[in-house]
Amino acid sequence: MCQLEGTKCSFLLCLGMSIIACSFIYLKTKTPTEQKYPQLKSCRPFSSECKPFLPEMEKGVEQYQRDCQVGNFILNSSLHCSSLIDDLHFITRPLSRKEEEYPLAFIVTIHKELELFVRMLRAIYMPQNIYCIHVDAKAPMEYKMAVQRLVGCFKNMFLSTRSEKVTYAGFSRLQADLNCMKDLIKFKQSWRKVVNLCGQDFPVKSNLELVQYMQSKQWRDRNMTPGVKQPVSMRHRTQLQHQEITGSHVAPKRPRVRKSPPPHNLQIYFGTAYYVLTRDFVDFVLKSRIAHDLLEWSKDTFSPDEHYFVTLNHIKEAPGSHIDGGWEGEIRAIKWRDQEGMTHNGCKGNYVRDICVYGIEDLPWIINKNSMFANKFDSNTFPEALDCLEQWHRNKVLNQATVPIEPSWLLATQSNSRSNSYFNRRAKV
Structure with missing residues (x-):
């Protein structure tokens, strides 16, 4: 009996000690530990080649991005919008009265690279502006849901009510922009001019500088659609009927069929797919018989987004038209392969479809232009170029601000951050 009691006591003692040990291990593994940003392996320091553009980089002091994988924030569906906006460093107040009184609209067409999209979006985001996001209907469902989750956190941002399966150089690319224009015209919040962007763009001018540029004497009441009368070398695009192979490519119809002349005896122009348009001009595009007829005529042309808006902007009936305009308007800095040695000193990254994907050594050209x-x-191929330009741009934006800087607006931290560091000084302004 005594032996049985002793065995029982030993068992209970061992059981108790096991429970205590397991509880200790459980609590230790479950208790979160504070982790500094520089300790995260995925947070890389800025390249030393950024120093000419980031003068606040002190000698021997490394700077790190505060967020290392922005896509993960959005994919984490448990995050509340307030946390997501802070953690992704979106600016939450107008930075000047001039910007607040001149709201812009943005059309952003995307289909891939979630991280690049988010970083571009937070760079152009201001609470007084309006943003229409067109997600390619071909994009993966996880991508669409992530974008929708982010967009849903902002009252001045929405997804296009109609999504296209966009084909490179196809009519679907033009239709995507028009879908957003229809939504923007109906949106309750006012805006002055609209700018279109794609997922691999990044701003060089701050929002304040964009407003100042659009309000300059040259552009105050005008649309910006760089382009010229269609060169002979480009006439095949609109003289022959083309067929869009949905989601794949555009090719001339076989056998080849010539198109009828443009409606209303319009002179066709050739330009870029990028523009800055007044609200009245957008209204004209959506309601005018001339614009409607040109749109119908353009459905079987090659890359109609490169002739549609620039052609309409050269007729007297169009509000804000620029009849004598040419390539004026510094909308995009692009290094085309065939312009190497003439307008630029070569691509320091690599060419894709004859357009330079920028490397870090391209930044001086971009900034000076x-x-x-x-x-x-491309945040995967040449991440250092985007890191550096993004930080340079955010520093410029915050330096131009006329309101106190919120700590969450800062994009970077230092490995030995102290109260007298550049970042903390800016947050106390």
Whole structure:
């Protein structure tokens, strides 16, 4: 009996000690530990080649991005919008009265690279502006849901009510912009001019500089659609009927069929797919018989987004038209392969479809050119270029602000951050 009691006591003692040990291990593994940003392996320091553009980089002090994988924030469906907006460093107040009184609208067409989209979006985001996001109907469902989750956190941002399966150089690309224009015209919040962007763009000018540029004497009441009368080398695009292979490519119809002349005896122009348009001009595009007929005629042309708006902007009936306009308007900094040695010193990254995907050594050219935006970037191929330009741009934006800077608006921290560091000084302004 005594032996049985002793065995029982030993068992209970061992059981108790096991429970205590397991509880200790459980609590230790479940208790979160504070982790500094520089300790995260995925947070890389800025390249030393950024120093000419980031003068606040002190000698021997490394700077790190505060968020290392922005896509993960959005994919984490448990995050509340307030946390997501803070953690992704979106600016939450107008930074000047001038910007607040001149709201802009943005059309952003995307289909891939979630991280690049988010970083571009927070760079152009201001609470007084309006943003229409067109997600390609071909995009993966997880991508669409992530974008929808982010967009749903902002009252001045929405997804296009109609989504296209966009084909490179196809009519669907033009239709995507028009879908957003219809939504923007109906949106309750007012805006002055609209700018279109794609997922591989990134701003060079700050929002304040965009407003100042659009309000300048040259552009105050005008649309910006760089382009010229269609060169002979480009006439095949609109003289022959083309067929869009949905989601794949555009090719001339076989056998080849010539198109009828443009409606209303319009002179066809050739330009870029990028523009800055007044609200009245957008209203004209959506309601005018001339615009409607040109749109119908353009459905079987090659890359109609490169002739549609620039052609309409050269007729007297169009509000804000620029009849004598040419290539004026610094909308995009682009390095085309065939312009190497003439307008630029070569691509320091690599060419894709004859357009430079920028490397970090391209930044001096981009910054000196001081266009509104630059194209193209790839956060996977040349991440250092985007890191550096993004930090340079945010520093400029905050330096121009006339309101106190919120700590969450800062994009970077230092490995030995102290109260007298550049970042903390800016947050106390």
